[in-house]
Amino acid sequence: MSIVPASLSTLGTNPEVSALPLAVVLNPRSGREPLAQRLSVLRRLFAEAGRQHAFFMAERGADLPRQAALALGWAKARQGAVIAAGGDGTINAVVQTVLPSGLPFGVLPQGTFNYFGRAHGIPANTEQAARRLLQAQPRPIQVGLLNDRAFLVNASLGLYPRLLEDREAYKRHYGRNRIVALFAALATVLSRRGQWLIEIEQGGQRRSARTSTLFVGNNRLQLDQVGIEEGALLDQDRLAAVMVDPVGPLALLGLGLRGALGRLGGSDHVGSFGFRQLTVRPARGSDKARLKVAIDGEVMHMQTPLVFRVSPQPLRLLWDGQGPAS
Structure with a gap:
């Protein structure tokens, strides 16, 4: 932010x-x-x-x-x-x-x-x-917008919303602190796999991509901590997108370690870029599908296409x- x-x-x-x-x-x-x-x-x-x-x-x-x-x-x-x-x-x-x-x-x-x-x-x-x-x-x-909903920290789809759901379940049983959140994240990474084939439209250009997570950041502190250089673009009326390749659990754990060390942006399995508006659709099936998304830590479903943009x-x-x- x-x-x-x-x-x-x-x-x-x-x-x-x-x-x-x-x-x-x-x-x-x-x-x-x-x-x-x-x-x-x-x-x-x-x-x-x-x-x-x-x-x-x-x-x-x-x-x-x-x-x-x-x-x-x-x-x-x-x-x-x-x-x-x-x-x-x-x-x-x-x-x-x-x-x-x-x-x-x-x-x-x-x-x-x-x-x-x-x-x-x-x-x-x-x-x-x-x-x-x-x-x-x-x-x-x-302020960032995902469709008509504002976000201050981040918005995402893919693995990250699942991680947040599991984290809340763990907190209900074991308490609300960062250690519990860490163990919940590890459990999610080790037990879940998934990839999404999406179509991205940016600046009038469309492309297809496979990803386990699409993460859009609007908080420079969070992006800097994990080593995403595009956090600096938040000062230029832009948002920062981070895409993680579909990889196995051990590779995901490795990416988590890189993030903890502030080196996530240097991974070959992670791509990042800045933008003012980004449209995301399922590459297959109905354009009006409902996808699970996370906005500032809260999980919900939204109808596609998903449009990420800076609020006017x-x-x-x-x-x-x-x-x-x-």
């Missing part, structure tokens, strides 16, 4: 931002800190800053769209901002509602990986993140400009 280039839009500091009312959509299941502690900290800091505020609790993932809509209505009526408190999936769900409105949007990262927050140097600690939020100004942030409307992120975290 990257800041939109200054040539596209610039927003200077605005003293009125320091008085923005805050509508907080909170996922109680996210975060390592107890819910009561998080709420106590936020209420205290917002009160000390003289900020009008309200909390909208999403007890289940299915509640997020409704709570986000209620928060948006509350913020619109008070010319305020909407804040998402949760992991990348929670943040994405709230963005779907907030992006078309143009209202300022803030985040309190409380997930497992927090790629969006970390890319902007926003701490996972609730108090630290809230203090930074209270000093932030709205800045335009690039940026997100007005409340950010203090302190830079990405490692």
